[in-house]
Amino acid sequence: MENMMTSNSIRKLAMGGAAVLLAVGGLSTAVMAQRDPAYDAARSSGQVGEKMDGYLGIVGTPSETLQRMVNDINIKRRAVYAEKAKAANATLEEYALTAGCLAIARTVPGEKYQAPDGTWQTRTSAAPMRDARCP
Amino acid sequence: MRGGGRRMRVGTGRTLVLLAGCIAMAGCINVNAPSEPIVIELNINIRQEVIYRLAADAGNTIEENADIF
Numbered sequence A: 001m002e003n004m005m006t007s008n009s010i011r012k013l014a015m016g017g018a019a020v021l022l023a024v025g026g027l028s029t030a031v032m033a034q035r036d037p038a039y040d041a042a043r044s045s046g047q048v049g050e051k052m053d054g055y056l057g058i059v060g061t062p063s064e065t066l067q068r069m070v071n072d073i074n075i076k077r078r079a080v081y082a083e084k085a086k087a088a089n090a091t092l093e094e095y096a097l098t099a100g101c102l103a104i105a106r107t108v109p110g111e112k113y114q115a116p117d118g119t120w121q122t123r124t125s126a127a128p129m130r131d132a133r134c135p
Numbered sequence B: 001m002r003g004g005g006r007r008m009r010v011g012t013g014r015t016l017v018l019l020a021g022c023i024a025m026a027g028c029i030n031v032n033a034p035s036e037p038i039v040i041e042l043n044i045n046i047r048q049e050v051i052y053r054l055a056a057d058a059g060n061t062i063e064e065n066a067d068i069f
Helices: A002-032 A037-044 A064-087 A092-105 B002-010 B012-032 B035-064
Strands: A048-050 A056-058 A112-114 A120-122
Touching: A037 A048, A037 A064, A048 A092, A056 A064, A064 A092, A064 B035, A092 B035
Parallel strands: A048 A112
Antiparallel strands: A048 A056, A112 A120
């Protein structure tokens, strides 16, 4: 009887521990997934925009800090595209273009995006102008 | 075109007809132009298929890497 109770409490403890680990894990993912405040600000102020090719672009005249931030993000994006494209049996360009379609679709009003003619557009509540091939 | 040869001998005024014939010929050559866009269209179709195939995967990728998108 005493033995059973001990194993029961051990099980409870283990389950509690697992729950805590899950919660902490979820929390850290949520923190990691957030945009850098500087990047977020550059997006909403229209200093940077989503390009058709799946990378971030600078809309106006680039400052050194802005250029560094955009380069940093694009290097990370490229690494992700390369890895995912390989897994999906596609080329880097194909995957990046697909992501570009989706990233432009996900812009919110006020943010900039590149239209099929190459010009920068400000996203409104209407659907963005996208490449005819975009899903 | 057979008539064009005869007309050339008749008078210089008829050269206009020949000229018109040449322009018409140029028009005929233009028939080749539509074949070019068709090739491009084919490429668009192929790539669109690829894009559609990758769309769901790329959507997940964007969500998983929300810090850089």
